[in-house]
Amino acid sequence: MSGVTLHRTEVDLGGLLEVLGKHLYSTPAVVVRELVQNAHDSCVRRRLETEDVFEPRITLEANPEAGTLVIEDNGMGLTDEEIQRWLATVGRGATRELRKKADADAEGLIGQFGVGFLTAYFVSERVDVETTSAAHPDEGWHFSSRGGERYALRPAPARAPGTRVTLHLNDAAREVAAAVAHGGLAADYFSLLPTPVFLGFGAEAPVNDLQPPWRIEDLSPVRRKKLELEIAARFEPLFEPLTCISVPDHEEDRTQGLLWIQDGASYLTSDHRHVSVFVRGMLVTHDARDLLPPWAGFVGAVVESRKLEPTASREELQASPTKQILAARLERVLIEGLEVISREEPETWRAIVRRHGEALRGAALFDEGLFDCIVPYLEIPTTEGPLALETIARRSPDRKVHVSLAEDTKGPESVLYRALGVPVVQGTRYAVAQLVERWVEKNRARVVRLGTREGDAAAFPSTPVDEVTRAGLAALLGDPEWELVPTRFAPAALPFLLVPDREAELKARIESDEADRRISAAALMLARMHMASKPKTAPARLFVNLDCPVVGRATKATGPTRDAIGVLLRGLVGVLSRDRGAESLSAALSAISEGLDRLLPEEV
Amino acid sequence: MDVFAWLDAVNGTLLELGEHRLVDGVFRLSSLIHNDQHDAVDALVPELLTDLQRVRHPWLEVYVRHWALQSRILRRADVARGLDDAVYLVDFASQEETRDCPQSICAVQDLAAAYGYADGAGYAEERLAVTRETLDRIDATWPCFDCLSVEHADALVRAGRPEDAVAFVEAQTATAQRNGGNWAEMTDVRIDALLALGRNDEALALTGPRVPCWTGRAFVLRRRLNRARALTRLGRPDEAVKLLPDFETEILPTPVLYESWLALVEDLVERAVEGGPENDGHLDRTIAALAQKLEGNGALRRCFETTEARLRLALARGRADVAAHVLDDLRRRAALLERPLDAPARVEAAASRVADAPAPAPPVIGASVEETMQAISEDPEVAWDQVLAAAERWPTSVDLATALAGLAWSPPTVAVAISRVEAMASAASAPDRLQQILGHLLLTHAPERLDAWAEALLPRGGALAATAHWVRGRHAWAHGDHATARACFEAVLALDATAKNAPKALVALLEEMGDLEAALVALDEAKRRADEDDRPAYDWRRMMLATRLGDWPLVRAICAELGVELETTEGPIDEVWGRIEVRLSPPLVEGGPFVLEAVRTGPATARVNEIAAAGEPNWYDAALIIDPFPSREDPDAALDEDDEGSEERPMIHAAVEVLRRPESLIVELVGAQPEAQVLDALVERLLELGAAIRMATGTWDIEHAETEESRPGFGWLIALPEGTDLRAAHTALEEAARAVDGVMVWPELVARLEEPELIEAQEAIAEAWGLD
Structure with a gap:
């Protein structure tokens, strides 16, 4: 064939693809992310390297029946030399080289590892690339390869600058075409990509027309709020968002986005943290829950960063100081946001407390600021129903807050508590006892721990009699x-x-002969040694x-x-x-x- | 048995019984412990135990109690609180109903570990016996084979037999490997033993990434610390420094790591590694805090050894004086050990080293107090020396006394600070302020000495006696002794005409006691003593108190003073000052906060005019006393120019007292919308009757269930205050309803009229038109 040259790639591509497929990427669908990312970077490159006036555009066309997937962009395109340098060399890519020259963050470049195009081989029987470089608009090239180890490169009729990649998907990856046609992948991977992505050549509107509120400067508070709720609803998989808290950009982590409180009841330590992270417009993960504090099990988040780094698989974030800084900042933003809501939006606050009162009780233990802001309004379970701590203190003589610590709710203590005639806090409920202990220290109150020898003695002081x-x-x-x-x-x-x-009871049991029959000798010896130190009561x-x-x-x-x-x-x-x-x-x-x-x- | 497979099965059964909350908590418990979230464990466990007793599941109770002890003892080394529970669990897990639980055998590990942390060397033989006995009962396929081997090997290390520990772990590891059992945790004890033997290469090899390690945070950190120790000893301290964990976040919450961390720090300090820890006053304070924590936790041998390390480091930085104080601690802590073993000999050896150590060089101080204060070191130990030396040279300096009080932290330094300030304050030319500083020191660190100090000052009268009363009053108030506090603050006022804090404190105290009349008097006094510019703020507070007392002449007088014009000249003030919002919070109302629309009716009063939606507590027409100062600084904060129909939000004032909360009848009026003139007439009539109306916004249709006839709908909330002529209101509504063929209901009002026919008729309309 005239003008056709055959080449061999320089690596053991079979082995590499196995590594990529089995160990690096979790799903064949990543090919869409990688190639769209390349297409986006190509558009950025054309903007940076030429003076062309053009509207960047990426088009995806999937044909599930034929098992093909086309990704086309009107970016920079490639020359034959670039094809050989970048498409056939592992670890090199146009973006990787351009990043060295440009301020990648500022310009919105995404790629960095130079392995993205290889994913095409991982899902395809054959890969065709038709391209015309904006630097040589009168030349066209057609690259074709089966499996990637050998490829053919030949001249082709010039086309508008840009690149069209056609994947002839293998059987294992045909589902990708269906997923693209369905539109689900678009919502996931590049919903925040700045370059418009169209599903089908005839499509009039891009699929990624989402305008996150943090990218819009002049928004009225009400509109911002509405838009935030819309975006939160888009990313929160389990619940409706109840209210949102903006995460402003910050120099240290160059990240912005929003947090939301979930409109679903939480309890105890239930953990529904859901954090989606985009890096320069491209989804990295929906499960970066460690960016939120462990106590925030009722919070969701979506953030977009220009500084966080994904791992090579681009499905997780690298552990880095930036990630730690961001996690600490998100915690601060969340606490301050809750504080503002408690002060400024009582109705929303009441809704939050109704749904997440228990989780907030636990959360308050972990942060002093949060404690001060929310505890005055938290309702604490008592024998007289749920009450605020200040109410309990005022209804208790000398501000002595009585807390029941008895695990056995049917014991004689329950009679005793009713006899007290004051609200008795149910200290065995989640986080309650610690919360009370901390609150009384700050509020000139005291605590009486019922169910303990000292507490019962304080509640029922001995009266001298003749x-x-x-x-x-x-x-x-x-x-x-x-x-x-x-x-x-x-x-x-x-x-x-x-x-x-209880202690006297345990002492009696451990010291009884009956214990010899059921507890091993050495363990019993240790147990008896301890109980021997207790006074007999x-x-x-x-x-x-x-x-x-x-x-x-x-x-x-x-x-x-x-x-x-x-x-x-x-x-x-x-x-x-x-x-x-x-x-x-x-x-x-x-x-x-x-x-x-x-x-x-x-x-x- | 695989404990976690069993747990899954049990949890499945509980889920079928609807115990989702319980299962969720049980499920999360171990991961909370692995992540060292011990506050969360403490928050969760009491509830789990209560619920497990409710559902009568003793096996799961054993599981929860065991894991709670893992947190309490094997992460936090908290024997003081954990040993009772460990003994309880040994007893509980050996009952007939629990002895077959797969987790029951772990109770023995918990108890052995508790004694290990209480005094690892002292109780080594007992721990060896317990673990030997239990290991004989299980094989290597049990998950606790690893844990019990850890306890056994650790007992050998603590008993001073690290070689035996290495041999034991190697044998147990081989057994575990042959039988597919676990051996990750016992590797850590093997590393400890190898480090104790100086076999650092072998220790380092075992800290590599290919050697199994449990994924829990404390396990990972322990391995990292041991790796760093091995690297340091092998002459690679630069690498070790990079592995040093963050003290505050990674070490402090997990006391079982203190020992390894401190060993590493000592090694690094000894080699003076760049970027490594500095042997200075900060480190001294940190180690002292660790020892204190361990003592409080009842981890007495570790506490003793930590104190020893502190003493060594003090000597290493040439601070024989600090070491001498630490020696006192060491002696005291040795005495806490029930089985001291070689502790007394170690104390004496330390005492000899301290005695032989040269005295530290005298501190460098400036030529004046100011110069000294400016040149104070950032190292608190050096700073302390400087300030102490300077205080001896300038014994009347208030600045130096203040600095001494601020730098005093440990019992010895506190004792020195008190003694020095006491000496300074008793000097003939001492300024009175020194007695205040002394009082503050005693209040904070030695309250038992307050009475004697105060008794000595009182006869001197004047400002000194006032200081004594002031400090005593604060102490009494903090301890709930209101009467003494009041007497003290009043005495301050009588003695010191310039005191400003005492009158303010007295006002707050009297308000807390509910004695508003006295609080008002005290407030007058506080205002009199306040700076001119601050007085209006006092007036507004007086206004609030006077209003709470119903002292309207006084309220009016204050208004006159402030230039506030009133419409009337006598009696209660009930005017219309404008729209505000009031914020009701606990303890005025539970379930709050609530922000309600209101009308300000005077300087410190408001009346709610918002009719709450169904299901919300109704405060319509409630009269409130409010804080005259709004809590929202910027009334435009919530203003949104794009939000059509929104108006500027009014000021929010906090409600401080409920004067009156009438029981208005709230009626929901719904049905087909009549023509405008009918509605206008209805509004007019209802207003005449004293009602208030809140109209629903938006448009909607109602539809007849059978005929499917559709009509425009409408809805109002009507508040009928107490005393309203309900019959007349009903008649007005009936008249309006006739205009829409009776398609309108007002069930709450009809129910109050108690006429069964009316109720039935309205129910029929509501059902037909879907109005309920």
């Missing part, structure tokens, strides 16, 4: 195993509360309510009446006792019955 009363109480209720604590609490109708001492404390009229009268009773009341009350205490087995419950009920029987007049 010897006669103490002896009367001991005679009525005394059990050598209990610690009798005379005290006063509301409601007066409640005569006493029996609160187990009663297994339970019996708080006796001196304000209860029955208690007052009962201590004054004498003779058989006092004995009968004692039997009855001890039976009641037995029912309240925490670890009652069937036998002891039965004994307690028998005691109640016996006590009542003794108290009832004979004739009844």
Whole structure:
């Protein structure tokens, strides 16, 4: 064939493609990204290297039936020498060389590794390239290769400057043509690419007409807000965006974009962070969640950077100082944004708290600024319903915030809490106990940790009584195993509360002979060593309510009446006792019955 | 058994029961620990345990308790809080209902590790016995084979038997490899042991990228630190410096890493590597903080050894004086060890080194206080010396006393600062300000001495007695003793006619106590003492307090003082000053904040005129006391020129008290839209009755469900204040409804009239036209 020259590439392309296909790229669809990126860079190159007046344009035409995919641009095009230098040499590319000369960031160049075109071989049985360089508009070239190891290059009729790449897709990659025809890929990879991309030669409007608000300077606040919500909705896969926070450009990371709060309920540590990152207009990843702080599980983001660097696969970001700087900045922007919303947009703020109150509770623990801004409005679960901490403090005597730390919600403590008559914070719920601890430090309040020995003692301080009363109480209720604590609490109708001492219970179990049968000897030795350091205490404390009229009268009773009341009350205490087995419950009920029987007049 | 496969199966069962929240938390627990997010672990675990007890799942409870201990003990070395839990778990995991749980055996590891961190050397034999006993019960296919081998090997290292540890790990690794088990973690102990033996080449080889390492953050950092240690010892400190983690973010949150980090730092300091850590006062403070943390955590042997390292470094930089203070700490910390072993001998050896060390060179100070202050070193240790020496030379300098108070940080320096300032303040020519600085020092560092200090000052009267009262009052207030605080602040006012902070504090205290009358009096006093320019702000605050007290003559008097013109001359002020927005926040209202439209009715009052949408708390017609100063600085902030129909947003004022919140009846009026004159007449009539109306914007159609007849719709919210003639309102609405063939409903009002026929009729219309 006249003018046709055959060439061999200088690398083991088969091996390289296997590396690319198996290890570098996750999907054959990356070829679209790589070739569109090349097309974009070619347009930039024409703008930089010529004085041509032209409207940059990239066209994709897919034919799923025929298994072909065409990518055409009206950029710089290639000379025969450039074809040989760039299309057939791994690691070299026009952009890579141009980047050295130009301010790549400023000019919007994307490519950098010189391996993008190789992906064409990875998905194609044959690759055809028809091109005319803007530097030599009267020459045309046709490059053709099967598998990339050998290629043919021949002159062709000159065409308008630019390049048309036709991929004859292999069976494994035919889905790419269908995906392009469907339009899904366009939305993903180059939705923010500045060069217009058209789907089909007849298309009148580009598919990437998205105008992100951060690229538009003169926008009214309301329009900016609307546009931000539109863009957020486009990138958020799971939820509607509730409200957005702008990420302004910054010199250090040269990144801008927006954050949004998801309009879906979050709880505990649920993590729906979704972060899309574009580098110079081209998508790198939708899963850069580590750019947001771990506590922000209810936040999404899309950012466009001129400084972040993708890895060679261009499907992830390189770990770099810039990435760290950006992550720190996004955290600041998010916190400040939440603060502004809490101050300026109460309705939105209430919606955020309704959906993400729990997650915010956790988040407040990780940042002092966030704590100060959101905690006054967060509702904390209490026995009296959800309340703000300041409300709880005001409703508690001496601003002592009572926090329940008992894991067992059915234990006698629950009776005790109701008896207190003040809101008791449910400290076992997510992040609540720590939040309260931190809040009281800053707000001249104090915390009483119910469910601990110290907390219960603070809530029900021992009331000094004379010897006669103490002896009367001991005679009525005394059990050598209990610690009798005379005290006063509301409601007066409640005569006493029996609160187990968990530590004493554990000590008893570990030191019992029964433990030898179930715990291995060496481990038990260590456990006993620790428990031996604990003082021996009663297994339970019996708080006796001196304000209860029955208690007052009962201590004054004498003779058989006092004995009968004692039997009855001890039976009641037995029912309240925490670890009652069937036998002891039965004994307690028998005691109640016996006590009542003794108290009832004979004739009844 | 594969614990995580079991966990997946259990989680699946719980999901079927609808326990999504619980499963989510259980699922995330281990990853939170791997990422060293221990605050999140602490936030999550109590809820998980509560819920697991609710659903009665003791096996998962063992799992959660074990992982909580991994966070508490194996990452944070927090034995003080973790040992009780570890013993509890050993007991709990050996009950009949839990002993077959695949995670139960890990309870032993947790307990052994707790003792390892409490005192690794002291309890080495017990740990060896426990782990030997447990390893005998399992084979290398168990995931805990690796963990228990780690505990065993670590016990050997702590017992001073690193060679045995290396041999043991090599044997266990070979067993694990033969059986497909894990051995990544025991490699780290092997590296520790090799470093202890000086076999640095072998240690370095094991820190390479091809050697398996768990992916958890702490594991990765530990390997990196050990690599850096090996590199340093092999004469490659430049490479090691590059591996030094960021202290604040990577080391500080994870106390189990302190030991490796400190060993590396000591090695680097010894070699004076460029770019490496400086052996200075900053490093000293950092290590002191680490030791303090370890002591608080009950990691007593590590605390002792960290203190030893601090002492070595102090001597290395020629600071025998600092080392002498550290020696006191070392002695005290040795005494904390239940099994001291060689600690007392090490203390004595350290004491000899300290005694033999030359005294540090005297600090360089300037020729004057000013010169000294300007030349203070950035190294806090050197700065301390400079300031202390200068304070001895210029014993009445307030600047130097202030600097001393600022630089004092450790118990010894605090003691010196207090003693020095005390001496300075007691000098005959000492300015009173020195007693204030002393009071501040005592308040911050030695509150138990406050009373004695104050008692000594009170007889001297005047400003000194005022200072004593002031500091005492602050202490009392901070501890909730309002009565004492009040007495103290009032005493300051009586003693010191120029005091400005005390009257302000007294106002805030009295407001907190709810004694508004007294607060108003104190505010008058505060205003009297304030600078001329500041007084109007006090007046506005007085205005607010007077309004809260209903003292209208005083409010009017203040208005007159400020030149605020009022329409009336006596009685309560209830005027129309203009449109504002009020912000209601907790504790005035729960679930807030709410911003509502209102009318300002006076200098510090407003009345809400916004009818809230259905489902929102209704504050219509509520009378509020407001902060006279708006919280929104820029009223144009939210103005949008493109947003048609929007007007300039008014000022926002914070509501501070609810004077009255009437129970208006809110009625939703919906139906077919009548002609304009009908609506006009309805509006007129409702306004006559005292109602307020909020009209919905936009247009829509309503449609009859059966006939599909369509008509333009409309909707209003009507607020009928207490006392409104409801029957008359109903009649007016009926009249309007007739104009649209009765296609209109006002259910809340009809319900209040309690006439069943009316209710039924309206329900029928609502159903037919889809109006509910």
